Amino acid sequence: MKTHFIEERETSMACPAVFPELDDPTFRLAVAQFDKAAEAMQMDWKIRERLRVPQRSLIVSIPTRMDDGSVKVFAGYRVQHDLARGPCKGGIRYHFDVNLGTISALAMWMTWKCALTGLPFGGAKGGVRVDPNALSQSELERLTRRYAAEIFPFLGPDKDIPAPDIGTNAQVMAWVMDTYSQQVGFSVPSIVTGKPLSVGGSFGREDATGRGVAMLTLEALRACGINSEGSSVAIQGFGNVGSAVARILDEIGLRVVAISDATGGIYNPKGLPIPDVIRHYHEGEETLRELKVGDWITNDELLTTETTVLVPAALSEQITANNAPSLRCRLVVEGANGPTTQAADDILEERGIMIVPDILANSGGVIVSYFEWVQDIQRFFWNRQDIQERLQSIITEAFQRTWDCAKAKNTTMRMAALMNGIEAVAEAHRARGLYP
Numbered sequence: 001m002k003t004h005f006i007e008e009r010e011t012s013m014a015c016p017a018v019f020p021e022l023d024d025p026t027f028r029l030a031v032a033q034f035d036k037a038a039e040a041m042q043m044d045w046k047i048r049e050r051l052r053v054p055q056r057s058l059i060v061s062i063p064t065r066m067d068d069g070s071v072k073v074f075a076g077y078r079v080q081h082d083l084a085r086g087p088c089k090g091g092i093r094y095h096f097d098v099n100l101g102t103i104s105a106l107a108m109w110m111t112w113k114c115a116l117t118g119l120p121f122g123g124a125k126g127g128v129r130v131d132p133n134a135l136s137q138s139e140l141e142r143l144t145r146r147y148a149a150e151i152f153p154f155l156g157p158d159k160d161i162p163a164p165d166i167g168t169n170a171q172v173m174a175w176v177m178d179t180y181s182q183q184v185g186f187s188v189p190s191i192v193t194g195k196p197l198s199v200g201g202s203f204g205r206e207d208a209t210g211r212g213v214a215m216l217t218l219e220a221l222r223a224c225g226i227n228s229e230g231s232s233v234a235i236q237g238f239g240n241v242g243s244a245v246a247r248i249l250d251e252i253g254l255r256v257v258a259i260s261d262a263t264g265g266i267y268n269p270k271g272l273p274i275p276d277v278i279r280h281y282h283e284g285e286e287t288l289r290e291l292k293v294g295d296w297i298t299n300d301e302l303l304t305t306e307t308t309v310l311v312p313a314a315l316s317e318q319i320t321a322n323n324a325p326s327l328r329c330r331l332v333v334e335g336a337n338g339p340t341t342q343a344a345d346d347i348l349e350e351r352g353i354m355i356v357p358d359i360l361a362n363s364g365g366v367i368v369s370y371f372e373w374v375q376d377i378q379r380f381f382w383n384r385q386d387i388q389e390r391l392q393s394i395i396t397e398a399f400q401r402t403w404d405c406a407k408a409k410n411t412t413m414r415m416a417a418l419m420n421g422i423e424a425v426a427e428a429h430r431a432r433g434l435y436p
């Protein structure tokens, strides 16, 4: 029996060779996390093999007319990791590092996230390999519309519903909604979430991910017996997620001592004036360096700042074996997807630094996206208070379930969250059986 098991496992480890296109560090991280959880669960190999790879992947080329009359072709992707529990849900990322492997990893994490929080979705992700900051607004619109038209066969309110991610926003979602609606000949607000309110968006979607991160920061502090009053926070990434976390935790009374973007960060141990920073940075378009409200630091220095809570809210694989021994926080709350490598996970566990894992910590975005989809379908809209109360109820219940599971199984919050999510997906596969 044991030999049989080992043979099966070795076959399985060769699995990425089935899809050499997926050989990418972020995808390897997602699969390694899955393998560890599946092993701890003694999961059936037949389902395990299937869940290690995406169900469907689409690669498209996006010819885009530039403002100078030339045409540039960009690479685009849409990956659906698993459809067993319902239509797929996941963001669209515009970034120069996007590839099929990264997008597949992000789609897999979406599957576990939706299952962990009890949303009736499978996981998906899309992206275009482009630096959106290098495009004019009209180039961005043409690129978005052509990308949406190319992935049109994958999309549908009952098939796959995109949302914003790095480099995309409510305006990009409005163009996706309009392009889809033009193709079918009538308005379909439920085709994307994270849209402007004027075309069927939801109250509270814009800051939902950051709000969820803030809610679980408070939950985790409480669970660890740390007083939130006087606690400090350092946040890597000051986009949609990072700036909302900063604003909400600052409003609650925590001290935000460091923030950063791709260029570097600012640090002030007394606390940064977050409302002023947001006003000048997002509305006044001043750079962080121009603000002169703290010392200029690098992103590496931000991660090792002395603080109660560290919130990575930018890219994946930022906390690694190199910097994990130097982290000086008590708690990591993962706003970003996949910010911590497995080696770093082990080091932080050994050091007693708790991690609230990405699939739980940043699930506020997809939870409120679910609310937006439901509201669009029923054409009946809820107020801001409804949204925030329902978000709080779902996300804190998921936290409590994960916390209890981690205690009961004597494991980390990451393993407990993955095991919960993966088990819900496996259960759906067992119930539906293998077609044909």
Ligand code: NAD
Binding pocket: 164, 165, 166, 167, 168, 209, 236, 237, 238, 239, 240, 241, 242, 260, 261, 262, 263, 299, 313, 314, 315, 316, 335, 336, 337, 362, 363, 365, 366
């Ligand atoms: P965004 O594009 O609005 O912001 C990204 C931020 O990261 C920017 O401030 C950018 O300057 C910064 N950044 C980029 N490269 C960096 C680097 N090398 N070092 C430090 N900072 C860097 O994106 P977002 O929507 O805020 O997403 C941030 C993270 O949160 C991503 O991992 C995303 O997948 C995850 N996430 C987002 C949502 C959502 O609803 N937007 C939901 C769940 C998870």
